[in-house]
Amino acid sequence: MTQNFATDVLIVGAGLSGLMAAHTLQDAGKTVLLLDKGTSVGGRLATRRIGTGLADHGAQFFTVRDPVFGAFVERWLADGLVFEWSRGWADGSLATTRDGHPRYAVKGGMNQLAKHLAEGLDIRVNAKVTAVRQYLNGWQAELEDGTLFSARSLLLTAPVPQSLALLEAGAVLLTADDEAALQAIHYEPCLTAIALLDRPLNLPVPGGIQREGANIHWVADNQRKGISGNSAVVTMQAAGMYSRNLWDQPDETILNVFRTDLLPLLGQAQIVELQLKKWRYSRPISVHPEHFLASNDGRMVFFAGDAFGAPRVEGAALSGLAVSTVLIERLKSS
Secondary structure, three states: OOOOOOOOEEEEOOEHHHHHHHHHHHHOOOOEEEEOOOOOOEOOOOEEEEOOEEEEOOOOOEOOOOHHHHHHHHHHHHOOOEEEEEEEEEOOOOOEEEEEEEEEEEOOOOHHHHHHHHOOOOEEOOOOEEEEEEEOOEEEEEEOOOOEEEEOEEEEOOOHHHHHHHHHHOOOOOOHHHHHHHHOOEEEEEEEEEEEEOOOOOOOOOOEEEOOOOOEEEEEEHHHHOOOOOOEEEEEEEOHHHHHHHOOOOHHHHHHHHHHHHHHHHOOOOEEEEEEEEEEEEEEEEOEOOOEEEOOOOOOEEEEOOOEOOOOHHHHHHHHHHHHHHHHHHHHHO
8 A cells, every 4th residue: 555645755964965955856846854953954064153253164165076066056156155265275385286176165154055055945953863764655754852754755864874873773774785885984073163363364365274184184264265254263174083083082172272273373363262063974085986875675765965976065966966866766656
């Protein structure tokens, strides 16, 4: 007996991959519901307020190499949503590497892109999913307050370890091949500090330095970037191994590391406020070779995100677009 569900696709995770997939599905006439545990959409397209300024504290910019994603970016450029920030960065000295690839940023901060994509979609934020399980001939997600949502199909776009934990909590067993493919995906963490200064920081044009091999490998001036108004706000990100080594230290110990590293760049500036953000699954360091994974036993459960295809903002977008195309075809025949 076929069960009629009010929703065609239930998407866990309203980051870029989930948002891109949802739009494609909705444009094809499918009903979609997105659930996200955060207070806002976007995942690592994250912008935080500090003082009267703003700081991008997740993804700092994105590049374009694929014409499919490029077509979207051209529209965003035409709409004035995104802008070219740079074509390379200084390394902390006078040297600047330019490789011809534009680095795009978003007016008002990276999270504004996510909010733009969220328009017109059915999204529940502050919705922490604790388990997903098979339900009749479809899927069901349970929130921590006991609320249940069901749909014909399930798309998991959260970091893979979190998605696997949700399936385990719902007593869902994957095939051995699918389990092995997903367990082979690994991430590195990233500790990020945001500093509000009493005056601007004198970083090389256009306001960012990328130091390969350094413990704190990224420093950016959000004021020079054009998103923090008159407030001098700096974002600093630690390298993966360094973040892993410091991860369990007290927050104040970690922030002191960032203070020490920023000191040579401060000049006469003083730190007014310093905040810490921990990204446990910041960047995939081993990815699935395809843009998504569909359960190979025919069940309507799919996995997507920046750990599928390519570990970049562009990769997340392409993953969402690719999986939505297959979902549309599968829904026609299910």
